[in-house]
Amino acid sequence: MTKSTILIVDDMVANIKVLGELLKDEYKIRLATNGEKALQISRSSNPPDLILLDVIMPEMDGYEVCAQLKTDKATKNIPVIFITAMDLEKDETKGLSLGAVDYITKPFSLPIVKARVKTHLELKHHRDILEDLSTLDGLTGISNRRRFDEILEIEWLRALRESTSLALLMIDIDHFKLYNDNYGHIAGDDCLKLVAKNLLDGIPRPADFLARYGGEEFAAILPMTDTKGAVTVGSSLIMHINALKIPHVHSLVSDQITISIGAASIIPDRRNSSVFLIENADNCLYLAKEGGRNRVESTDTG
Ligand SMILES: [Mg+2]
Incomplete structure (x- = not known):
C-alpha cells in the first residue's frame, strides 16, 4: 500500500517540525506555512489524504481555509483536523461546524495526535471505497x-x-x-x-x-x-x-x-x-x- 500524504499547515515552522517529525516515518508529509499555499496544494492533481490545520495564521486563517476546502467538490472530502491553542468551546464548535473532522488543542499529546490521524485516515479509506463502488460502471469496472x-x-x-x-x-x-x-x-x-x-x-x-x-x-x-x-x-x-x-x-x-x-x-x-x-x-x-x-x-x- 502506498503511504498516505498528510499536509501540515502552520505559520510557525517550529510547530510544523514537531508534527512532521512525529508523522514522517508512517506518512508522506507536505508543508504549508500559509492558507493560500495550503489551498493550492489541496487543489492540485496530487492532493493530501488529510490536513492538519492551524487556526491562527496571518492573512487567511485556518477557519477560512477549511471553509474554502469544504465548498470545493475537489477538496471537500479531505479530512481536516484543526490543531490550535484556541481551546474555548466556541472555537472548537466553530471548527467542527465548518466541516473539520476533529479539533485538537495545544499543548497536545503526540501519541494522541498520531492515533487520531490514523483513525481519520482509516475512516477516509473506507469512505473512498464506498465512493468508488457508487462511481464505477458495473459491467466494465471503469468509472461511470x-x-x-x-x-x-x-x-x-x-x-x-x-x-x-x-x-x-x-x-x-x-x-x-x-x-x-x-x-x-x-x-x-x-x-x-x-x-x-x-x-x-x-x-x-x-x-x-x-x-x-x-x-x-x-x-x-x-x-x-x-x-x-x-x-x-x-x-x-x-x-x-x-x-x-x-x-x-x-x-x-x-x-x-x-x-x-x-x-x-x-x-x-x-x-x-x-x-x-x-x-x-x-x-x-x-x-x-x-x-x-x-x-x-x-x-x-x-
Ligand atoms: Mg499560528
Whole structure:
C-alpha cells in the first residue's frame, strides 16, 4: 500500500517540525506555512489524504481555509483536523461546524495526535471505497457517467483557475448494434469490457480519466491537453482497438471492431461551461461517423 500524504499547515515552522517529525516515518508529509499555499496544494492533481490545520495564521486563517476546502467538490472530502491553542468551546464548535473532522488543542499529546490521524485516515479509506463502488460502471469496472460529470466539473474549474487547456474525447464503438444483433448480448458485454480495458490502458497519463458514458460510448478527460495532443491520444486509441482484432464481420467499415472519436479542447473562461466542451466533442464524433468511422475528428474551441 502506498503511504498516505498528510499536509501540515502552520505559520510557525517550529510547530510544523514537531508534527512532521512525529508523522514522517508512517506518512508522506507536505508543508504549508500559509492558507493560500495550503489551498493550492489541496487543489492540485496530487492532493493530501488529510490536513492538519492551524487556526491562527496571518492573512487567511485556518477557519477560512477549511471553509474554502469544504465548498470545493475537489477538496471537500479531505479530512481536516484543526490543531490550535484556541481551546474555548466556541472555537472548537466553530471548527467542527465548518466541516473539520476533529479539533485538537495545544499543548497536545503526540501519541494522541498520531492515533487520531490514523483513525481519520482509516475512516477516509473506507469512505473512498464506498465512493468508488457508487462511481464505477458495473459491467466494465471503469468509472461511470456520474463520476464523469464530477471529474469534468473538477477539471473544468481547475483549468479555469490555471488558464490551461482541457481536452475531451468522445469515443463510440462503430456499428455496435450490429455486433449485438449478430453475436448476442453476452458477446456484446464481453466486447464492451475488452474495449473499456484497452481504452484505459491506452490513456497515457495518471491525470487522464476514462469513463463509460453510456451504452457503447466512452469519454476521456485529458487535463493540460490541447486539440493536437487530444488527437494524438485519440489516434493511438484507435490503433490500440484495431490491434485487438475483435472479429465483427457485420461491421460496415471493417471486419473487426473499430471506434470513432470526437476530440475537442478549450481553455475555459467564465462565459461558458463544460457543456460547451461536450457539445463540441459530440459534434466531432458525429463528423467522424459521417466521415466513414474508425477515425478521429477534432475542433479547437479555445
Ligand atoms: Mg499560528
